[in-house]
Amino acid sequence: MFRYFLKRTLAVIPTILIVSVFVFMFVRFIPGDPARRVAGPDATLEDVENIRETLGLNKSIPEQYKDYMLGLMKGDMGTSLKTQRPVTYEIGQRYMNTVRLTVVSLLWSVIAGVLIGVFSGKNRSKWQDYTGMTLAVSGISVPSFWLGLMLISVFAVNLKWFPTVGSEGLKSLVLPSITLGASVAAIIARFTRSSIIEILKEDYIRTARAKGLRENKVVWKHVFRNSMIAVVTVVGLQFGFLLGGSVVTESVFAFPGLGSLLIDSVNFRDYPMIQSLILIFSLHFVVINLVIDLLYAGLNPEIQMQ
Amino acid sequence: MKKVENKNILEIKDLHTYFYTDNGIVKAVDGVDINLKEGSTLGIVGESGSGKSVTALSVMNLLEGTKGKIVKGEILLDGKDIVNISKEEKRKLKGSQIGMIFQEPMTSLNPVLKIGDQIMEGLLQHSDMSKQEAKEKTIKILEQISIPRADKIINEYPFQLSGGMRQRIMIAMALVCNPKILIADEPTTALDVTIQAQILELILELKKIIGMSIMFITHDLGVVAEVCDEVVVMYCGRVVESGDVFTIFEDPQHPYTKGLLESIPKLGVEVERLDSIPGNVPNPKFMPKGCKFEPRCKYSMDICKEEEPPFFTFDNEHKSRCWLCKKEYGGEL
Ligand SMILES: Nc1ncnc2c1ncn2[C@@H]1O[C@H](COP(=O)(O)OP(=O)(O)OP(=O)(O)O)[C@@H](O)[C@H]1O
Ligand SMILES: [Mg+2]
Numbered sequence A: 001m002f003r004y005f006l007k008r009t010l011a012v013i014p015t016i017l018i019v020s021v022f023v024f025m026f027v028r029f030i031p032g033d034p035a036r037r038v039a040g041p042d043a044t045l046e047d048v049e050n051i052r053e054t055l056g057l058n059k060s061i062p063e064q065y066k067d068y069m070l071g072l073m074k075g076d077m078g079t080s081l082k083t084q085r086p087v088t089y090e091i092g093q094r095y096m097n098t099v100r101l102t103v104v105s106l107l108w109s110v111i112a113g114v115l116i117g118v119f120s121g122k123n124r125s126k127w128q129d130y131t132g133m134t135l136a137v138s139g140i141s142v143p144s145f146w147l148g149l150m151l152i153s154v155f156a157v158n159l160k161w162f163p164t165v166g167s168e169g170l171k172s173l174v175l176p177s178i179t180l181g182a183s184v185a186a187i188i189a190r191f192t193r194s195s196i197i198e199i200l201k202e203d204y205i206r207t208a209r210a211k212g213l214r215e216n217k218v219v220w221k222h223v224f225r226n227s228m229i230a231v232v233t234v235v236g237l238q239f240g241f242l243l244g245g246s247v248v249t250e251s252v253f254a255f256p257g258l259g260s261l262l263i264d265s266v267n268f269r270d271y272p273m274i275q276s277l278i279l280i281f282s283l284h285f286v287v288i289n290l291v292i293d294l295l296y297a298g299l300n301p302e303i304q305m306q
Numbered sequence B: 001m002k003k004v005e006n007k008n009i010l011e012i013k014d015l016h017t018y019f020y021t022d023n024g025i026v027k028a029v030d031g032v033d034i035n036l037k038e039g040s041t042l043g044i045v046g047e048s049g050s051g052k053s054v055t056a057l058s059v060m061n062l063l064e065g066t067k068g069k070i071v072k073g074e075i076l077l078d079g080k081d082i083v084n085i086s087k088e089e090k091r092k093l094k095g096s097q098i099g100m101i102f103q104e105p106m107t108s109l110n111p112v113l114k115i116g117d118q119i120m121e122g123l124l125q126h127s128d129m130s131k132q133e134a135k136e137k138t139i140k141i142l143e144q145i146s147i148p149r150a151d152k153i154i155n156e157y158p159f160q161l162s163g164g165m166r167q168r169i170m171i172a173m174a175l176v177c178n179p180k181i182l183i184a185d186e187p188t189t190a191l192d193v194t195i196q197a198q199i200l201e202l203i204l205e206l207k208k209i210i211g212m213s214i215m216f217i218t219h220d221l222g223v224v225a226e227v228c229d230e231v232v233v234m235y236c237g238r239v240v241e242s243g244d245v246f247t248i249f250e251d252p253q254h255p256y257t258k259g260l261l262e263s264i265p266k267l268g269v270e271v272e273r274l275d276s277i278p279g280n281v282p283n284p285k286f287m288p289k290g291c292k293f294e295p296r297c298k299y300s301m302d303i304c305k306e307e308e309p310p311f312f313t314f315d316n317e318h319k320s321r322c323w324l325c326k327k328e329y330g331g332e333l
Helices: A002-010 A012-029 A034-039 A045-054 A061-073 A087-122 A127-141 A144-158 A171-200 A203-210 A215-252 A258-268 A271-299 A301-305 B052-060 B087-093 B115-126 B131-144 B163-175 B193-210 B221-227 B245-250 B255-262 B302-306 B323-329
Strands: B008-021 B024-037 B041-045 B068-077 B098-101 B181-185 B213-217 B230-235 B238-244
Touching: A002 A012, A002 A271, A012 A061, A012 A271, A034 A045, A087 A127, A087 A171, A087 A215, A087 A258, A087 A271, A127 A171, A144 A171, A144 A215, A171 A215, A203 A215, A203 B163, A215 A258, A215 A271, A215 B115, A258 A271, A271 A301, B008 B052, B008 B213, B024 B041, B024 B052, B024 B068, B024 B213, B024 B230, B041 B052, B041 B221, B052 B068, B052 B098, B052 B181, B052 B213, B098 B163, B115 B131, B115 B163, B131 B163, B163 B193, B181 B193, B193 B213, B193 B221, B213 B221, B221 B245, B230 B245, B230 B255, B238 B245, B238 B255
Parallel strands: B024 B238, B041 B213, B041 B230, B098 B181, B181 B213
Antiparallel strands: B008 B024, B008 B068, B230 B238
16 A cells, blocks of 8 residues: 555656646747736837846747756746746745635535435435436536626625635635535536446345345445445546636636636746646646545555555 | 144235336236245246246345335235335344345445445344444354354455355355345355355255245256255246145146256256257236246147136145146146
């Protein structure tokens, strides 16, 4: 188990390297010239060239990549073109906000999704199922920016229960995390439901019933654990979706997190900021999937033993 | 062989179990009567699809989750009806009064739970034993069925065991609460021959120790001859012949039973494939009007096409559902 863990952890490094190369290249393919943005609209061509040189943007892409990676090893992600402050500082300011938002969203959506899925699945074609799946279909079909705006207009503007924007206190997390988690909860609910329905057909469930166990025991001990093996993998994939979704949600709520920072940076062609942010997103995704894999192994004795 | 008139521990009376599928009604069990005498072993034989498993599932109340329903008939356990009782009462009978083992040992154990846990949970459900006591009882029953390293096995998972071992675990699981009845649905079909013999031996041995009555479902008449006291032959959801094992083997009355007996491979004799019964089981949608076996029967008469035969009773509670019995043997209606 430990060796498996070590192997999987080491496998993160090449993944991140490959991602960094692609991100680095693609960022530079975005049309638009950051040197001009920094210099301002009135700058002369010469000014722009000077700035390009100080920013190191006149070097070839491989060279720039080398510089960036060398800096990265020392914990230096470069300087933001927009604010002229270190990228690590800018990210540090907002990092915990996004982590909080993502974790809260993931937590509620996994718990709600799994519960709805289990109750729908074990009560297939009954009212619990219809209610649960109606909720799930709505969760998937409603676009998150629209959901966000609706929540703001009802609960923030009209009822004034929650703040419209910002990241002050727990209250400010409620509406954004509902917006962010809704579709994830819905997808997890649907997946859990179909997995529960499949497992209920297994021979070993008939065996459990033949023992005269209470129905709750059959569902939560025998069915649930087996269906979770399939569900955890989906949770891992959904996490990537959450990271992407946070960009939209943070913009709608003017939430000072990494997602809204990414949008600002793309608008400004802030190369060091964009590439660092995407690298951080990828790292999160890879680490979460590592955790999911371990969870999967933990749930599955056959893998655990190998 | 001792011939004691024992009471019936299980009586199935005129059982009808139908499946309401999207393609129509499947009359899987259509008027079955079976009596299981206390302390005896009853074999249920018949071709695939004759309703053996559905009969067992009806007794075990395991039709939940399928489209099947008991539409008519009674099932009496120790004289008390178990069809029209509450769900909760039915649940309490399962495992504690009637245990069941299934055909597929490979898929019948939960892959993510430890063996010990899976055996113990029945005990914990039906008695007020502590976990420790239940664990001791579990180890004891595993030792009883001569499973080596019982104290280690309880902490292992099903995938670590062979098919034969798993079937032993299933047996331990079904018997751990000392049920009055064991229903074994083709418990050896999925195993290879040497293991089959061991499992049969084990069941018989446990029967001596625990003293339960057994309903043994199989399509292997060789196995019936070895382990059963009585035999019920099923065809198309009906019992076509029943009686004690000697009578059925020595003096079968129904052409279907005769065909089955002829199809047993005899040692040293080349078997020409199941040509003893030509044709196939009829499609449930086009059931013959009269005797369900008539289209495949070489003794077919006019009356067989028109009217389903009733049971004709001979001595020793030997019954056969065939018009020939009336004609040739003078059985009584
Ligand atoms: N869940 C189900 N849904 C619909 N029809 C079913 C179901 N289970 C069994 N049947 C039908 O009931 C009939 C009897 O099936 P059963 O399983 O009792 O046969 P069997 O005698 O046990 O055969 P085998 O020797 O193959 O186990 C078959 O025609 C089968 O198609
Ligand atoms: Mg069967």
